[in-house]
Amino acid sequence: MSDPTFALVDCNNFYASCEKLFRPDLKDRPIVVLSNNDGCVVARSKEAKALGIKMGVPIFKIRHEIRQHNIALFSSNYTLYADMSARVMRTLEDLAQRVEIYSIDEAFLDLTGTQSLISNSVFGQKVRQIIGDWTGITVCVGIAPTKTLAKMANHGAKKYPGTQGVVDLSDPQRQQRLMALLPVDEVWGIGRRLGLRLQQMGINSALDLANANPKHIRQHFSVVVERTVRELNGESCIELEEAPPTKKQIVCSRSFGERVTTLQEMREAICQHSVRAAEKLRKEKRYAKVINVFIRTSPFNAQQPQYSNSISGELSVPSDDSRDLINLAMRLLECIWRDGYAYAKAGIMLSDFYEAGIYQPSLFEQEAPQSNSREPKKSREPKKSQALMSTLDKINRQGKNKLFFAGQGINKSSGNKSSGTKNWAMKREHLSPAYTTNWNDILKVK
DNA sequence: TCTGGGGTCCTAGGACCC
DNA sequence: TCTGGGGTCCTAGGACCC
Numbered sequence: 001m002s003d004p005t006f007a008l009v010d011c012n013n014f015y016a017s018c019e020k021l022f023r024p025d026l027k028d029r030p031i032v033v034l035s036n037n038d039g040c041v042v043a044r045s046k047e048a049k050a051l052g053i054k055m056g057v058p059i060f061k062i063r064h065e066i067r068q069h070n071i072a073l074f075s076s077n078y079t080l081y082a083d084m085s086a087r088v089m090r091t092l093e094d095l096a097q098r099v100e101i102y103s104i105d106e107a108f109l110d111l112t113g114t115q116s117l118i119s120n121s122v123f124g125q126k127v128r129q130i131i132g133d134w135t136g137i138t139v140c141v142g143i144a145p146t147k148t149l150a151k152m153a154n155h156g157a158k159k160y161p162g163t164q165g166v167v168d169l170s171d172p173q174r175q176q177r178l179m180a181l182l183p184v185d186e187v188w189g190i191g192r193r194l195g196l197r198l199q200q201m202g203i204n205s206a207l208d209l210a211n212a213n214p215k216h217i218r219q220h221f222s223v224v225v226e227r228t229v230r231e232l233n234g235e236s237c238i239e240l241e242e243a244p245p246t247k248k249q250i251v252c253s254r255s256f257g258e259r260v261t262t263l264q265e266m267r268e269a270i271c272q273h274s275v276r277a278a279e280k281l282r283k284e285k286r287y288a289k290v291i292n293v294f295i296r297t298s299p300f301n302a303q304q305p306q307y308s309n310s311i312s313g314e315l316s317v318p319s320d321d322s323r324d325l326i327n328l329a330m331r332l333l334e335c336i337w338r339d340g341y342a343y344a345k346a347g348i349m350l351s352d353f354y355e356a357g358i359y360q361p362s363l364f365e366q367e368a369p370q371s372n373s374r375e376p377k378k379s380r381e382p383k384k385s386q387a388l389m390s391t392l393d394k395i396n397r398q399g400k401n402k403l404f405f406a407g408q409g410i411n412k413s414s415g416n417k418s419s420g421t422k423n424w425a426m427k428r429e430h431l432s433p434a435y436t437t438n439w440n441d442i443l444k445v446k
Numbered sequence: 447t448c449t450g451g452g453g454t455c456c457t458a459g460g461a462c463c464c
Numbered sequence: 465t466c467t468g469g470g471g472t473c474c475t476a477g478g479a480c481c482c
Contacts, residue, residue: 037448039449040449060447188480188481193480222455223455224480251452251453253451254451255450
């Protein structure tokens with residue numbers, strides 16, 4: 001058996017690159033992509049990074065820089081990014097036997113045993129070129145015997161232009177040299193908190209961490225950090241996962257575009273989240289038993305009265321029917337709703353999942369799903385429910401929200417605004433067109 | 447005025463059982 | 465007065481990732 005070899009392929013400034021791809025006029029201009037609700041910066045082009053714009057900074061804090069440097073703003077356009085990501089990932093799957101799609105802009109490749117056919121760095125360059133030619137996206141490639149080291153190699157490839165975007169860390173001496181340069185809190189798996197605690201113990205660089213005693217680290221921290229130490233020493237502990245593990249939890253939540261103060265609006269929002277969560281659940285082919293609903297005011301607004309609460313409830317029988325989820329979510333919301341607050345965010349969480357036909361009802365439970373215990377016991381007929389939900393999903397796949405539940409609320413044309421959106425809906429004032437997924441938005445060359 | 451969303455894993459501590 | 469020990473399950477909270 002050959003030693004394991006991993007490549008980490010990571011797209012450069014992914015969201016920003018996607019936006020620039022369709023706007024050649026912005027080629028050398030700094031641009032930033034904003035989070036949902038146009039709240040903070042989640043991606044920056046290299047020009048924006050060079051200006052010192054930090055990741056995660058709220059947009060209102062950099063108004064001045066935006067004007068001064070003529071920075072172009074974009075609302076998050078996940079439809080576009082997801083489609084571009086799929087193109088990159090499909091290309092990678094052509095280039096390697098085993099691929100783990102790790103996030104929207106990163107993938108691990110298994111290169112074990114390929115070295116006799118093609119050297120790691122030549123392979124890395126090939127990946128860069130093909131992805132660039134076929135999708136227009138620039139990637140960097142890090143190659144090493146463990147995932148943690150491959151992450152670090154990728155980091156190096158991004159940071160040092162001399163590497164031409166590819167770093168091969170197969171050689172232990174090269175590993176040591178790079179580790180000595182990398183602050184410990186930039187190691188994969190070490191965040192700010194752990195970084196601070198490690199530094200207090202005199203562990204400042206990745207190399208210091210690699211040289212620490214794993215048993216000692218385990219005592220002071222956890223098995224997770226111990227594993228990181230081993231990985232830094234070339235011992236592969238984290239395997240490639242080709243198939244995404246099935247979800248254990250589904251969360252749908254949003255901050256509101258405008259603060260919500262009435263129960264009616266909150267009902268609409270929670271209903272909407274329930275519908276989205278149910279769609280995700282059906283996509284996973286799972287049935288949920290536990291629902292958690294939460295609402296909260298803005299923790300950033302110290303002057304306003306604060307309130308935050310959440311509540312869990314169980315369906316009598318696991319369900320994937322939007323109507324069951326909505327019903328329970330509405331009842332849970334009633335329990336925690338308090339008048340007199342300006343709510344900033346709300347959401348719903350599904351958990352305790354079952355596969356079809358697996359659930360064992362306990363002795364005293366009703367066997368058939370029921371929507372609401374206060375209503376007469378009319379149970380859903382599973383077949384009808386399934387047919388209805390799959391029809392609903394099918395229609396909504398053709399066009400977003402063609403069919404919706406009354407509880408989600410209908411678009412109000414609020415007097416002074418012509419947009420006709422719900423007041424609580426998310427703010428997206430700088431949204432780019434759906435270039436790759438909507439015929440009407442396709443780019444025209446004149 | 448204005449601060450994202452969606453996940454996972456681990457651990458400690460309490461409840462409960464024998 | 466004296467008051468075990470070990471196991472399991474659950475939950476909350478902390479930490480991380482992108």
